[in-house]
Amino acid sequence: MNIHPTAIVEPGAQLEEGVKVGAYSIIGKNVRIGRRTEIGPGVLIEGWTSIGEDCIISKGAAIGGPPQDVHFKGAKSFVKIGDRNLIREYVTVHRGTKEGSTTYIGNDCFIMAYSHIAHNCVVEDGVIIANLGTLAGYVTVEKKAVIGGLSAAHQYVKIGAYSIIGGCSKVVKDVPPYTKADGHPARLWGLNTVGLQRAGFSPKTRKLLKRAYRILFRSNLNTSQALRRIENGLELIPEIRHLCDFIRNSKRGICKERYEKNI
Numbered sequence: 001m002n003i004h005p006t007a008i009v010e011p012g013a014q015l016e017e018g019v020k021v022g023a024y025s026i027i028g029k030n031v032r033i034g035r036r037t038e039i040g041p042g043v044l045i046e047g048w049t050s051i052g053e054d055c056i057i058s059k060g061a062a063i064g065g066p067p068q069d070v071h072f073k074g075a076k077s078f079v080k081i082g083d084r085n086l087i088r089e090y091v092t093v094h095r096g097t098k099e100g101s102t103t104y105i106g107n108d109c110f111i112m113a114y115s116h117i118a119h120n121c122v123v124e125d126g127v128i129i130a131n132l133g134t135l136a137g138y139v140t141v142e143k144k145a146v147i148g149g150l151s152a153a154h155q156y157v158k159i160g161a162y163s164i165i166g167g168c169s170k171v172v173k174d175v176p177p178y179t180k181a182d183g184h185p186a187r188l189w190g191l192n193t194v195g196l197q198r199a200g201f202s203p204k205t206r207k208l209l210k211r212a213y214r215i216l217f218r219s220n221l222n223t224s225q226a227l228r229r230i231e232n233g234l235e236l237i238p239e240i241r242h243l244c245d246f247i248r249n250s251k252r253g254i255c256k257e258r259y260e261k262n263i
Contacts, residue, residue, distance in 0.1 A: 004041075016053075028064065034083065047095045048076060052083035052107070060090040067094045067119030069137060075099040082107035082125070089113040096120045097137070112149070130167065142177060144199060160246050162199060164192045174250045176216075177243055178209050187258040188217065205239055212240055216247070217257040223247065 001015055004023040009015065012029035019033050022041035027033070031045050034053035039045070042060050049064035057063070064079045066072060077096035084107055087093075091111050096102050097119045105117065106125035115129045118137040123129075127141050130149035135141065140158045148167030153159065160177030169186040178196060180189040191213055196206050212234060216226045227244050234240055247254055 022059075031064065040089075047079060049079040049081070049095070051081045052085070054083055055081065055085045055087065058086075058088045058091075058113075061087055061092070063087075063091075063093045065092070065094050067097045067137070069097045069119055072097050072119075075101075077119075078102040079105075081105045082109075085109045085111070087111045088115075091115050091117075093117045094119045106143070118155075124161075144195075145175075146195070148182075154252075156252055158246070158250065158252070161242065162192060162195055162201075164195055171255075173253045173255045174246070175255055177246055178239065179213070181255055183258065186255050188255050189258060201239070205237060208234055208237060208240055209243065212243055218259075223254075 002020040003009060004021060006023045007021045007025045009027045010029040013027045014032040016035040018036040020038045021027060022039055024041055025039050025043040028046035030048045032050045034051060036053055037051055037055040039057045040059040043057050044062045045064055047064035075098055079093055079095045080102050082105060085105060090113055093103060101120055103119055103121050105123045108126045109123060110128045112129060112131045114131055115133045117123060117135050120138045121135050122140045124141060124143040126144040128146045130147060132150045133147045134152040136153060136155035138156045139153045142161035144162045145159050146164040148165050148169060150167055151165050151169040153171040157171055158174040160175055162178050163175050164180050165171060165175060165186060166182030169182055170184040171186045175181045178192055180192045182189055191210055212230050215229050219226060221229065227248060230244060
């Protein structure tokens with residue numbers, strides 16, 4: 001370990017082999033930090049926070065603090081962060097509101113400067129949140145989604161896998177997986193075609209997703225009718241099943257589409 005002499009590591013904190021802690025950082029007594037993780041200067045990690053291996057936590061980040069929730073009554077709650085995450089300057093991550101609840105960040109995420117991840121959020125593997133991205137409480141972001149800078153997601157919103165949200169967007173309803181969303185409020189702009197290609201989705205999969213998208217949003221069918229047509233008429237590859245399940249299980253409703261000629 002390499003702990004700067006001005007850093008404070010409270011008794012009880014667990015720092016594994018190869019951890020670095022920068023100047024004036026504070027590590028609370030219930031914190032656990034995995035191997036080779038680097039904590040920059042002026043970082044505060046408190047509460048019942050677990051951080052995995054090979055992460056980089058940059059200057060001024062504040063992780064594990066109490067939630068900004070009027071219902072919080074001092075419960076013992078958690079932050080769990082996986083491996084190989086890059087958390088940039090002044091990011092804030094708050095622990096859960098209710099007793100035993102957790103705010104979760106998976107593996108291989110890139111959380112850019114000044115972003116905020118509120119209580120009880122779930123951020124899956126490979127997510128990118130650009131500068132000043134803001135997630136309200138209980139938001140779920142599925143794997144490999146990209147959230148543009150200065151965007152904000154309303155509490156309980158779900159953002160689907162491999163979707164992308166344009167900068168400065170106001171997300172008040174769920175964003176289906178594999179799609180593009182942008183605007184104030186956010187609307188759908190077709191499939192995230194470039195993202196799917198870069199992620200290695202096959203031409204067959206992209207073609208089926210495109211057909212499913214057209215049925216869902218451009219067929220004049222209601223949601224139940226569109227889902228039945230997809231499930232009865234298209235090959236139910238895992239991506240199509242996930243898209244249908246996501247929409248069927250939505251609690252806040254799905255973003256409306258802004259018509260675009262080509263997707």
